[in-house]
Amino acid sequence: xxxxxxxxxxxxxxxxxxxxxxxxxxxxxxxxxxxxxxxxxxxxxxxxxxxxxxxxxxxxxxxxxxxxxxxxxxxxxxxxxxxxxxxxxxxxxxxxxxxxxxxxxxxxxxxxxxxxxxxxxxxxxxxxxxxxxxxxxxxxxxxxxxxxxxxxxxxxxxxxx
Numbered sequence: 001x002x003x004x005x006x007x008x009x010x011x012x013x014x015x016x017x018x019x020x021x022x023x024x025x026x027x028x029x030x031x032x033x034x035x036x037x038x039x040x041x042x043x044x045x046x047x048x049x050x051x052x053x054x055x056x057x058x059x060x061x062x063x064x065x066x067x068x069x070x071x072x073x074x075x076x077x078x079x080x081x082x083x084x085x086x087x088x089x090x091x092x093x094x095x096x097x098x099x100x101x102x103x104x105x106x107x108x109x110x111x112x113x114x115x116x117x118x119x120x121x122x123x124x125x126x127x128x129x130x131x132x133x134x135x136x137x138x139x140x141x142x143x144x145x146x147x148x149x150x151x152x153x154x155x156x157x158x159x160x161x
């Protein structure tokens with residue numbers, strides 16, 4: 001991407017001008033995503049039906065804990081750098097210009113990791129189906145909802161961190 005940023009006005013925006021979304025995992029799980037920077041573009045543009053995030057992974061950083069979604073489709077497209085996609089089937093390198101999709105309800109846990117010495121950038125798109133709860137097969141970690149509809153994280157037995 002060019003270091004020179006075009007000046008744009010709504011409904012356009014400069015993705016790098018969108019404030020970063022803070023990491024959501026509680027300790028010690030937050031260490032897995034140290035070096036992940038997520039710009040919530042869909043939120044900044046007022047999109048309601050699906051989310052769009054521009055995500056930078058620093059060298060050694062992961063996108064998430066290995067997970068799959070119960071109700072939400074997820075799509076990623078690699079913009080810059082090489083990323084390793086880890087799924088139930090193993091690992092594969094995704095160079096710039098490649099994409100991957102994860103259909104809702106398919107129990108194929110996945111995450112991306114940057115094993116290079118350069119930053120990598122990808123676009124992440126997911127629908128906003130109410131009631132979606134990601135599943136984390138490798139960790140004593142689960143997503144749950146509280147009364148106000150916000151997602152919280154708990155242990156698999158339901159106890160809070």
